[in-house]
Amino acid sequence: MPELPEVETIARGVDERVRGARILAAWFGSHREPMKTSPRVQEKALTGAQFASVRRVGKHIVCHLTGPAHQPGSLGAESGQSPELQWIVHLGMTGRLLVTDSAAEVVAHTHARLTLEDGREIRFVDARRFGRLELRNLRHQQAFQGPGTEPLTIAPEAFHALFHGRKTSIKAALLNQNLLHGVGNIYADESLFRVGIRPQTRAHRLTRAQLERLRVALQEVLTQAIQLGGSSVSDYVDANGVKGFFQLEHRVYGREGQSCRVCGAAIRRVQLAGRSTHFCPACQR
DNA sequence: ACAGGCTCCTGCAGGC
DNA sequence: TGCCTGCAGGAGCCTG
Structure with missing residues (x-):
């Protein structure tokens, strides 16, 4: 059961491995349970996005991403700034966030796969489906703060x-x-x-x-x-x-x-x- | 506002 | 051996 130390360990590990990596393709399963944001919205937003950093907030893993570069001729690209995204992963009881080779066997209960440009994949696997996947577009939504206070630094x-x-x-x-x-x-x-x-x-x-x-x-x-x-x-x-x-x-x-x-x-x-x-x-x- | 209980979900252990 | 039951728990929801 992942709590703060486990989530911190995972977030650090994922950060080391994927910082700077670009997502070539995104696939999300259709189970309702782990999805706080619809699978299609997550797929669309994450395809082409690039990992800036991965951090822990409470028991959540927060992936910060920059959006895909704007297509030539697209409108509404204020000063060419890419949208900032947060992909927020909660592992629940049995969730795993793994960085694997894309050729690795896709195990049962895999709910999300992010294929990176270099041939690796980030996979979210959760048998019990108590985990949650959420996407926030910081142009329209507030950045994720977590529900309470951080215990490691509280005065x-x-x-x-x-x-x-x-x-x-x-x-x-x-x-x-x-x-x-x-x-x-x-x-x-x-x-x-x-x-x-x-x-x-x-x-x-x-x-x-x-x-x-x-x-x-x-x-x-x-x-x-x-x-x-x-x-x-x-x-x-x-x-x-x-x-x-x-x-x-x-x-x-x-x-x-x-x-x-x-x-x-x-x-x-x-x-x-x-x-x-x-x-x-x-x-x- | 707060507190406590129920529910979601699957894998595994234990009992017969 | 095989089936059934109960248990594990994060957090959202409902009730008192």
Whole structure:
């Protein structure tokens, strides 16, 4: 399940590989589910477009592109400026954004293929179709900002303000993308363990000092996970098909019944905010 | 405005 | 062996 570190790893990998590349042809499947923008609109806009950069915003991969050069004699080309495009990819649960040779086998659940001039392809593959593909034309639409605040750089005061007065559990609040974007189930559980806070604790009951420790721990966990290429649980791989290693550092996530690496107590799993939630009953009070 | 629950979707694991 | 059931979860939607 791709969260911030996995999406960051993929975005960096794709950026390295496709920066400057021009799209020769674009193909989009007809399934409704992953498409926030219609397949035909995405195909038309992306054909001939050129990658300027690829970045992460929350759990989204945002590809910045310059549009195709204007055809001779076309009207409305103000000062010859090409339209700026954003192709926004959300991986959902099982989505993959891969850079492959165009001769590589097209696997099941491939929803988009962008053929580059040099014979490579960018492919979006998503079995469960919880992912989303969106195209924005910045001449007519606002640039994508993401729903919430970036957790890696948020300041203490802003972090505190996000949770102030919230009666929901701190776990649910961490998962709320309208507050912080990019945090998912794994890194919420892992950061709460590192500061000894029970996931069920109501957010507004946390002291300023606790919230500050949580902010620091969250940033440390996310940063370390990025350095290790993310967590490979289920079928996560980066843009090159390579697995990450942060799953080896997990202290609670996916460790139900196993002994806590700090105190030896059995790690527990409960349902919270509709999600599996892992914690140590002794270390987290 | 906010909180919580349901739903989408497929692959896989576990049970009989 | 093979079928069935339940579970995984990001986020949009609906309800209270």
